[in-house]
Amino acid sequence: MLDLNAIQKSFDDTAVLRSISLSVAAGEIVALLGPSGCGKTTLLRIIAGLETADSGEVLLDGEDVTAVPVHRRGFGMVFQDYALFPHKNVGQNVVFGLRMQQWPPEKANGRAAQALELVGLAGFAQRAIHELSGGEQQRVALARALAPAPRLLLLDEPLGALDRALRERLMLDLRAILKQAGGLVGRPEGITAVYVTHDQAEAFAIADRVVVMNAGRVEQVGRPTDLYARPASHFVARFLGMENILPAELLGGQPPRAQTPLGPLVFTDLPNSLPVGAATNLLIRPEAARFTTADDTGENVVHGRLADVSFRGRYQIATIVVTVGETAVSLKLEFDTAETLPDIGQPVSLRLNPQAMILLP
Amino acid sequence: MWQNLLANKRRGLRLLGVIVLLLPLLFLGLFFFYPLVNIFRLSITAAAFNDLAQRPYFRSILWFTFWQAGLSTLLTLLAGLPAAYLFAHYDFRGRSLLKALTTIPFVMPTVVVAAAFRALLGVNGPINQALVGLFDLSRAPLQLEQTLTMILLAHVFYNVAVVVRLVGGFWANLNPRVVEAARVLGASPWRAFREITLPLIRPSLVSAALLIYLFTFTSFGVILILGGPQFSTLETEIYRQYVTFLRPDIAALLSLLQIMFTFALMSVYARWQQHTAVSLDFRPQQTNLRRPQTRLEKTAVAALIAGLGLFLLSPLAALVWRSLVDRDGQFTLAYYQALPELRRGSVIFVPPLTAVRNSIGYALLTVLLAGLLGVLTTTVLVRPSRWRNWLDPLFMLPLGASAVTLGFGYVVTFNWLRTSPLLVLIAHTLVAFPFVVRSLMPVLLGIKPSLREAAAVLGASPARVWREVDLPIMGRALLVAAVFAFTVSMGEFGATSFIVRPNSGYLTLPIAIQRYLGQPGALNFGQAMAMSTILMLVCAVGFVAIERFRYADVGEF
Structure with missing residues (x-):
């Protein structure tokens, strides 16, 4: 469904991504796992269209979207610090993407309520953002990304800002929500997602497939169990603890x-x-x-x-x-x-x- | 027994505080409130009320004052927003230099800015000459002298720094992910700006607009020198009614109007500042800056830098240039060499060099006086007490009355002092005083109380604590305050123009410049340019000193 072809990127002459190629199947959750500075977030931002690659292409269902601007890609994204609009309430945040797609207000509000229900925040629409706890903000961010039925969901360390205990709990919830979200977005095969994290436990718990990255390169790709059983390099073994x-x-x-x-x-x-x-x-x-x-x-x-x-x-x-x-x-x-x-x-x-x-x- | 001693000591300290505060309070009462009261008394005449109410002339002046300020504010925001965006988002070589450059106009005396715009856009200015040469014209194509365009340009030039500092600073603190989130959700760049960025930076936009409106509403020198007789605002009309039409009652009534409006605007501003203290999603400024990436970005950034640099530097460069070339475009030092001479038929009664010397003398004495008053005031105010909440705004009040009103009040109150240089010095001290307090207070408030407590526990008396803790930390802020006082005094125009008699030998540099600019003749113009250049350089050096010694991010406006 998503294909990355030899993506390269440098910032000020430092190579951040060195020819990354990767395929994500429809309905699959893929985690990009690596230490900070390995290029995983940059890769995610290139997929989103927030950053342009120096070379290489991003294909979606075989169609080249490399030059399509970010707001025409129809993706959803959850940011590490949630990036909720502080001047809008929960409902206005969730409905924002639907408004951009010219949904009639009535229908949009219904869909927003559905999305909030999916993440367990039914009845929160009128709340102000600053009244929410970190975990609730994270769920609103997820609902906002899911509401417009994105073709592809991108998550950038979505649990990174939470404390350890909450993170452990939300890890399991998050996988369940992503697997159920197929119904909401009208894709029986489930939602397709790319998930960036530096935490191997998180990657293993949430992803169907894990891509271990190091210094702008892919070290190993595989199911969590394969990675654990056969780390392909000294780096991967060390990184998996x-x-x-x-x-x-x-x-x-x-x-x-x-x-x-x-x-x-x-x-x-x-x-x-x-x-x-x-x-x-x-x-x-x-x-x-x-x-x-x-x-x-x-x-x-x-x-x-x-x-x-x-x-x-x-x-x-x-x-x-x-x-x-x-x-x-x-x-x-x-x-x-x-x-x-x-x-x-x-x-x-x-x-x-x-x-x-x-x-x- | 100990408790008694302690209580006594505390009472003694409080008494000392009151005594220390008495001096600045007395100064403020005598040289600020008393003249204002006199203006108020003068204004209560039936003739003044009748004239003001009945003559449409005054209505049109009032109307012009309001709309020129509104238009100036709007234009400044439009010109400043791209610059604010540039500084809030991009890292580029020479960034801090350019940022410092945007503040330069703000510290330039009005007379210098007015002279600079006449130098640049005048009939014989470099732009007109270039156009004549380029298109082989017979006369200068830009006839901007004494037009509204010129006034507006100077106002924008003056206040662009407010937008860059206030809005740019605020914008840089916005979480860029919030805008990115809107973009991923399908918002076009323009839509994301309108729905997300604009509402989020609105508090700073409104603050900047209110400040600029206040500044342009009370603008005096720019309008007097660039506008000529056909443009009159509240400020210039106060001056004209008193000096030209000899109607102190009308001038007083206009002053009253001006004060009421400024105070209303200032209280709106203060209220707005409090209201905007809601928690937004703030992050450290450093992380948001990035280098331009794509070619489009690079071109846009380069164009912005070039445009801004040109806009900021060309008037000042034109000023220097025209002080150094004669009418035929030949290099000459004649304008400078003539400064020590008293020419026959000169508009002032002493050699121009005397005005330079006078100004430097006034400025040095202002530093001393305003510095002393400022240190006394802040030393007491910095300690928490029930007085602080209303004493602090009290000491800021002089910012609210325009310099023209102040000068007018002095003239009607202390007319017997006008022959001595003392009145000018007092006026400069009063105008510089709020700046000194504003430079010192944040730094002093920033000193952790535990530092003083530690010193006291270690055995330092209150006086010793002040000398060992407050004073060294205040050192740099004091230097900044001193330079502020110096440049404010060097450039002061509104009050001085009232106080200094036309034939006085104690006139200041800005007054001399204004007199020379108002006279025809190449030599007069050239000498005005030369004097403006000197004043500009003094203020620029002062500005560099402020930028260097200022504690980062303390005390912006």
């Missing part, structure tokens, strides 16, 4: 092994593109370790010291320091809360599950 990444050299063999600072480790997941001897990184998932006895001499057994424990509710994170010769390697590993850990400072022995380790390409 995985911490145990060790330099590794592929030794080959079946099952494959890699030489790491912890000694040779056996693992099962090998990207097929890597030749033997390649220098790369080994990712150890936090759930990879089981305790074993100090005299265990089997494969993937490491001996270290428990440095710290952090309680996280259903699980606990143990920091384990393994000293091999001169170098100390620190691993962050998750254990069930039910499991009794040794005292801090005690030696521990661990066996690492080969299936919970992958070699990053």
Whole structure:
């Protein structure tokens, strides 16, 4: 439905987007995920028509809209700070887009009421903007964007201005609303949306597909589960919050092994593109370790010291320091809360599950 | 016992405050309210009321005063809005320089602005000469001297800074996403401006319009010098009724009208300022600025910069140029070299250089007097007390009476002092005083009370606190206030034109310029240009000093 073709953009000779190509299917929610300054917001603004690309094209249903001005694109957009019109009340805000489309007032008000109901703010039409809480403002912004039945909904860090607890709750609501909005906008396949965020939990919770961006490039595209299972690069793994990444050299063999600072480790997941001897990184998932006895001499057994424990509710994170010769390697590993850990400072022995380790390409 | 001592001390401090305030209050009473009362007394005559009510002449003057101010305000807003937009949205090289340039006319004395426009657009001005040369004409195509066009141009030139500062500052603080949201929702650029931007910047637009209306309503020098005898406003008519027609009663009645109207407008302005303090979606100014991106944007921005720069600089450049060339276009220093001479048949009775010297003397003494009064006033006013709420506006009142009214009041009250230079000095001090208070107060109010408390806890007496905390922080503001007082005195025209007798040796530079401009002859004109250039340079240097020492964003209007 939406196709981006080799989009490039620089500000004052600094490249912000380096040839981005991307397709979004009808009814799909795609998240652009990346650290601040990766170009995700600029890309969104280029899709909206608020910014012009230096080169490349934006296609909508196969039609080139690169030169179409922003107000003729028929999109909806939710801004990070909501950008509600402070001099209009809730109802006037929501009805604004419909007025631009010359809807008769009667019908427009009905549609606005529907949109407010969809976001759970029925009866709020007469309220002034400054009377609303942050969460309510966010919902008004969503209703305002949805009311004119946009072909494409763009969301720029819509939960970024909210506190953590509210954000957690709205994440789930937001996905539900977007999936239901197809009825309101008359698209049975559901609304098509591009969602910009720097928060991986948010991207995973809301999007059907996630585009990880870094320094103006796409690092990886995939469903949340795929991304989690097979991060395509060191950057993606780090950005998704995985911490145990060790330099590794592929030794080959079946099952494959890699030489790491912890000694040779056996693992099962090998990207097929890597030749033997390649220098790369080994990712150890936090759930990879089981305790074993100090005299265990089997494969993937490491001996270290428990440095710290952090309680996280259903699980606990143990920091384990393994000293091999001169170098100390620190691993962050998750254990069930039910499991009794040794005292801090005690030696521990661990066996690492080969299936919970992958070699990053 | 301690409590008694403390209570005594507090009472003592309050007493000290009253004594310190007494001096400025006395000054204000004697040299502001007393002359106003005299004007009021003078105005109550049946003859004046009858004349004013019956002669259509006065009705047309009143009407002209109102509509020329309205038209000037409208034109200034139209000219200023694109400039305000430019400064609110774009970052470009030389931005701060151009922004400073827009303020330059605002600090220029009226006489200089009037002289500059005659230099630029006069029959022998560079524009006419260029047009004659270009199209091979036999006479100057632009006959603008003594026309309304010239008055309006000068008013726009003068007040464009108000729009740029007030509206531009406000606009820059608007969240640009709000307009973008409207655009995404299908609003065309014009529609988004009309429905979103305009309502949101309206408070600042109204503020600017009210201020400009006030300024152009009371405009005196521009109309007197550029308009000639056929244009008369309330202000110039006060002057003419007193000086030419010898009708002090009518002049007094007109003054009263002027004061009533200005105060009404000022209270509307004050009320509006309070009313607009509603919370809008504000963000820091820095984030909204961007460099022009597309070619269209770049062209538009470049055109705006060029147009604005040309509009602001060409009159002043023409002034300098015409002080340096003779009638045949040859470079000459003759106009400057003649300044120390008393020419035969001169319109003033001392060499022009004496006027320069007089003005500098007045200005230095004004700095001293207004500075002293200002420091005394603000030191007391800055401490919270029940007096502050009505004393603060009281000290701003002199801004409300026009300089002409003030000068008129002085002449009818202190006629016996007119032969000494003292009256001019007092008038300048009174006019400069509100500026000094306005420069000092925000800075002093900005000092956190905890600073003073910390010093006191550490053992500093109140006097010591003032010397160690207030004074050093005030230092820069004091410098700004001093420069303000200096330039205000250098350029003061309205009051001085009343007070200084035609044959006086104590006349000031603006008075000398006005006399020379009113005389025919190339030498007179050239010398007026030379004197205006000197005055302009002095004020420009003062302006640069203000811009340099001012605390950023404190005390704009």
